[in-house]
Amino acid sequence: MNAEVLPWAARTKGLVGSIIDSSTSLLQRQTHDIVSFAMGSPAAEAVPSEDFSEIYSSVLANNGAGVFAYGATEGETALRDELLAYLETTPERTSAERLLITSGGMQGLDLAGKLFVDPGDLVIVEAPTYTNGSATLLAYGADIVEAPIDDDGLIVETLPELVQKAGRRPKAIYVIPNFQNPTGTAMSLKRRLLLLALAREWRSIIIDDDPYGMLRFDGRHIPGFRELGGGDPLVFSVRTFSKILAPGLRVGWVDADPAIVEKLIDAKQTMDTCTNVPNQLLSAEFLRRGGLEPHLDRLRREYQKRMRAMQTSLENHFSGVATWTHPQGGFFLWLTFGDNVDTSKLFDVAVQNGVAFIPGRAFSVTGQFGNALRLCFASQTPERTELGISRLAEALKAL
Amino acid sequence: MNAEVLPWAARTKGLVGSIIDSSTSLLQRQTHDIVSFAMGSPAAEAVPSEDFSEIYSSVLANNGAGVFAYGATEGETALRDELLAYLETTPERTSAERLLITSGGMQGLDLAGKLFVDPGDLVIVEAPTYTNGSATLLAYGADIVEAPIDDDGLIVETLPELVQKAGRRPKAIYVIPNFQNPTGTAMSLKRRLLLLALAREWRSIIIDDDPYGMLRFDGRHIPGFRELGGGDPLVFSVRTFSKILAPGLRVGWVDADPAIVEKLIDAKQTMDTCTNVPNQLLSAEFLRRGGLEPHLDRLRREYQKRMRAMQTSLENHFSGVATWTHPQGGFFLWLTFGDNVDTSKLFDVAVQNGVAFIPGRAFSVTGQFGNALRLCFASQTPERTELGISRLAEALKAL
Numbered sequence: 001m002n003a004e005v006l007p008w009a010a011r012t013k014g015l016v017g018s019i020i021d022s023s024t025s026l027l028q029r030q031t032h033d034i035v036s037f038a039m040g041s042p043a044a045e046a047v048p049s050e051d052f053s054e055i056y057s058s059v060l061a062n063n064g065a066g067v068f069a070y071g072a073t074e075g076e077t078a079l080r081d082e083l084l085a086y087l088e089t090t091p092e093r094t095s096a097e098r099l100l101i102t103s104g105g106m107q108g109l110d111l112a113g114k115l116f117v118d119p120g121d122l123v124i125v126e127a128p129t130y131t132n133g134s135a136t137l138l139a140y141g142a143d144i145v146e147a148p149i150d151d152d153g154l155i156v157e158t159l160p161e162l163v164q165k166a167g168r169r170p171k172a173i174y175v176i177p178n179f180q181n182p183t184g185t186a187m188s189l190k191r192r193l194l195l196l197a198l199a200r201e202w203r204s205i206i207i208d209d210d211p212y213g214m215l216r217f218d219g220r221h222i223p224g225f226r227e228l229g230g231g232d233p234l235v236f237s238v239r240t241f242s243k244i245l246a247p248g249l250r251v252g253w254v255d256a257d258p259a260i261v262e263k264l265i266d267a268k269q270t271m272d273t274c275t276n277v278p279n280q281l282l283s284a285e286f287l288r289r290g291g292l293e294p295h296l297d298r299l300r301r302e303y304q305k306r307m308r309a310m311q312t313s314l315e316n317h318f319s320g321v322a323t324w325t326h327p328q329g330g331f332f333l334w335l336t337f338g339d340n341v342d343t344s345k346l347f348d349v350a351v352q353n354g355v356a357f358i359p360g361r362a363f364s365v366t367g368q369f370g371n372a373l374r375l376c377f378a379s380q381t382p383e384r385t386e387l388g389i390s391r392l393a394e395a396l397k398a399l
Numbered sequence: 400m401n402a403e404v405l406p407w408a409a410r411t412k413g414l415v416g417s418i419i420d421s422s423t424s425l426l427q428r429q430t431h432d433i434v435s436f437a438m439g440s441p442a443a444e445a446v447p448s449e450d451f452s453e454i455y456s457s458v459l460a461n462n463g464a465g466v467f468a469y470g471a472t473e474g475e476t477a478l479r480d481e482l483l484a485y486l487e488t489t490p491e492r493t494s495a496e497r498l499l500i501t502s503g504g505m506q507g508l509d510l511a512g513k514l515f516v517d518p519g520d521l522v523i524v525e526a527p528t529y530t531n532g533s534a535t536l537l538a539y540g541a542d543i544v545e546a547p548i549d550d551d552g553l554i555v556e557t558l559p560e561l562v563q564k565a566g567r568r569p570k571a572i573y574v575i576p577n578f579q580n581p582t583g584t585a586m587s588l589k590r591r592l593l594l595l596a597l598a599r600e601w602r603s604i605i606i607d608d609d610p611y612g613m614l615r616f617d618g619r620h621i622p623g624f625r626e627l628g629g630g631d632p633l634v635f636s637v638r639t640f641s642k643i644l645a646p647g648l649r650v651g652w653v654d655a656d657p658a659i660v661e662k663l664i665d666a667k668q669t670m671d672t673c674t675n676v677p678n679q680l681l682s683a684e685f686l687r688r689g690g691l692e693p694h695l696d697r698l699r700r701e702y703q704k705r706m707r708a709m710q711t712s713l714e715n716h717f718s719g720v721a722t723w724t725h726p727q728g729g730f731f732l733w734l735t736f737g738d739n740v741d742t743s744k745l746f747d748v749a750v751q752n753g754v755a756f757i758p759g760r761a762f763s764v765t766g767q768f769g770n771a772l773r774l775c776f777a778s779q780t781p782e783r784t785e786l787g788i789s790r791l792a793e794a795l796k797a798l
Contacts, residue, residue: 044464052467053459060452065443068451068645103502103649103671110670114538119518136669139513246467248676250502270535271509272502276675277647 035388036356037375040181040243040331043306046299046378047246051291052282059281067281071274073265075101075253079280082287083253089293090214091227092239097258098231100265103275105211105240105252107268109133112172112207112236113140114267115260121171124162124204126154128334128363128372130181133174133209144365145170151325153180153187156194169202177224179212179330182363182374186328189222196225199234208237212330214244214296217304219328226255233257241283243331244296249279300329307333309382310375313389321396331378336360336371341396343373349399355391434787435755436774439580439642439730442705445698445777446645450690451681458680466680470673472664474500474652478679481686482652488692489613490626491638496657497630499664502674504610504639504651506667508532511571511606511635512539513666514659520570523561523603525553527733527762527771529580532573532608543764544569550724552579552586555593568601576623578611578729581762581773585727588621595624598633607636611729613643613695616703618727625654632656640682642730643695648678699728706732708781709774712788720795730777735759735770740795742772748798754790 060067074080080099087093102108109132117123119141125134127146134144145162148155154175163170173195177187187195199206208225229235233256240252254264268274286292307327314324314335324335335357337343343359350356360369380388459466473479479498486492501507508531516522518540524533526545533543544561547554553574562569572594576586586594598605607624628634632655639651653663667673685691706726713723713734723734734756736742742758749755759768779787 039469041469044468047464047467049459049464049467053456056455056459057452060448060455065446065448065645068446068448068647069443070438070440070641070646103675106668106672107670132669132672135665139666139669242469246464247469247672248467250671250673250675266534267538269505270531270538271506272649272671273505273531273646274649276502276649276678279675279677 034351034354034356035380035384035391037377037380037388038356038358039379040376041247041379042243042299043302043379046302048286048291048295049246051286052246055285055289056278056282059278059285063281067278069277071277071280073269073274074261075099075275076277076280076284079251079284079287082284086287086292091221091223092255094226094255098255098261100254100256100261100268101275101280102240102252102254102268103272104242104247104250105209105238106132106136107271108238108240108252108254109207109209110136110271111254111264111267112205112238113137113142114271115263116172116205116236117142118171122163122166122168124159124170124173125365126175126180127366128182128360128369129174130176130209131362131365133176133207134365137172137174138365142171146364146366146368149180149183149185151185153177153185153191154195156187156191156198159195159198163202170204172205172207173199174207174209176209176211177213178210178222179215179327179332181212181330182332182358182360183334184325184327184330184332185334186222192222192225192228196228196232196235200232204234206235208235210237211240211243215300215303215331216329217300217307231257233260236260244292244299245283245286249283251275251279251283303329303331303378306380306382306385307377309385310377310389313386316386317389317393331376333375333377335373335375339371341371341399343371346373346395346399350392350395353391353395353398355388355395357392433750433753433755434779434783434790436776436779436787437755437757438778439775440646440778441642441698442701442778445701447685447690447694448645450685451645454684454688455677455681458677458684462680466677468676470676470679472668472673473660474498474674475676475679475683478650478683478686481683485686485691490620490622491654493625493654497654497660499653499655499660499667500674500679501639501651501653501667502671503641503646503649504608504637505531505535506670507637507639507651507653508606508608509535509670510653510663510666511604511637512536512541513670514662515571515604515635516541517570521562521565521567523558523569523572524764525574525579526765527581527759527768528573529575529608530761530764532575532606533764536571536573537764541570545763545765545767548579548582548584550584552576552584552590553594555586555590555597558594558597562601569603571604571606572598573606573608575608575610576612577609577621578614578726578731580611580729581731581757581759582733583724583726583729583731584733585621591621591624591627595627595631595634599631603633605634607634609636610639610642614698614702614730615728616699616706630656632659635659643691643698644682644685648682650674650678650682702728702730702777705779705781705784706776708784709776709788712785715785716788716792730775732774732776734772734774738770740770740798742770745772745794745798749791749794752790752794752797754787754794756791
């Protein structure tokens, strides 16, 4: 393999692969019981798989071979209609010409990169952030600049100085406003308004990635960029069923300006033609039967219980040793040690001790956060969480 | 919308969108019966949807919620194992480290673009060719040069002169060697060997797109680039279940050098995380039960019958008026009129007359082939084909 044969790899190699992949392969080699807080997956028991089984049979019976034909690139009409009807009952109400069904939220981010990012474009991301989000923008040649976050989310007040230093306006700003991955924090209303104002001043796209917004279990709704923007074409909203229904479906959506959606449809045609049809029809029928809202209610109650259980376990085992965030929704919290702890080293010991997480460095393109780690509280029961956190405390002692 | 907000769209807009989309939307507005030879879809009756229904129930019963979890980016083990076992019985036998499961063949092409094409890179494509294939390479900034084809496929002998004229070696050469889309022709063995030799001389990637190779119903197997290349990393083979099982599944695969597959896995993580899981398990179980080979046998017999029926209808209605190709497999044939016929204009009249096709210009980035059109013979019964071709003849007279 010479570099000429692999130009792309030479540009982006190592970002995602390095830590998460080696962690995962280490996990896969373990044969003993591991309490994994690593993956950002819904709990198995949170997926309505029995409903899905029954619904799938009915979808097949009613649609025949049409279930397996090419779908429309913009998404199946049945799903588009049901989703629009559901969103009408939420603060995210929208219209058909603003909607594109995608192959999960990840494809929404890839589309944002494809549409908006040219090599050398300045793109601001949160630090820490969802690494595959940064990676897809990097793959289009983005020049990534990291901006810090605190308990109120992205510290938007730092952006003008970062932009001045960079010497040019950002083409895009990538944010996860609600229950951010990996920290679990939510951006305050004041900062959302400030970010919108800056984006308008700079003509920057806000890539508004919100997989967790519907999973708020504490506190009050904060209006999102979709609401606050009032249809501003600068707001590009990426949504997904992965966290609220099931990730294996690979069904999500983008809400954007109608003129942008037209370009997205052309772009998606050259990426995967259309989103897989059976899972679109499955999701549509789940929505049509009114299943989503009660399902979300169950998830919110359950994840609240699990988050609180993790808080209790952390207080039991890590008081005075680490600090951590207190999310009001979503899947994740973020644990920070003193500078003397290297969580990549801790990971190896932890896995030997039967517990897993994602080390902090995986969430920064510049390798920050070596003393932090991400825990997914959503995928384990309170009992398993206590077991896992106690093992983590032992691992820290052993280190 | 200013151009700065939509840099990507400004680069590639209009290529795919223009003709195929307007054709499709025109089709959708029609309320009367249309014999459509337009889409490259398997016939509805060629999809084993009753088998799928039964298999899906059993997959759900055996896997529970795991069917809906995130899958491995390289693909589900069950599908990888079954696919490797099936390919072992064909000339395309391969190994696990060369295999990546993709979201249809289109994603394989998008991955090729992402991995190999940088802005300004020279890429050679067949003319005519599958437009979404060119479009995805264009989206990465490829400088596309078209090379002509004849009844023996791409006229490889023309490439050295094209390359000399371009003043630089091609980064990639995009070919559909078997039953090419749109012409239905197959590249001769002699030309395959010559192309491989030239690619080695130039260090060019051969993007070997072969959705139809398993659907040969006449003539003898011609060894593919996968076989001829002997594992050469320059051969990048894109495959799909879309034409041999069902396109709505969105399941395909790439066969490439192991070092390239590692990069593809990183790249796919930033595109759609993983291919949808239920349809991978469905395909795996269909293969495990030994369903694919008898299914392919049925398809080959049926498509041979349909192709011959279309040849007969064309002889009845277009002798002396047009020439056309005589495919030995696949889905499509290519009809060419004299220079005085504009098939984009013919399209409008044809749809009024109850028949549809794709006009030739849709298959060239330079708008060649205004006097040709693509017919899909696979999706219509002989009776419907005769009706459709007779309507096409009437449309031509009316024009």
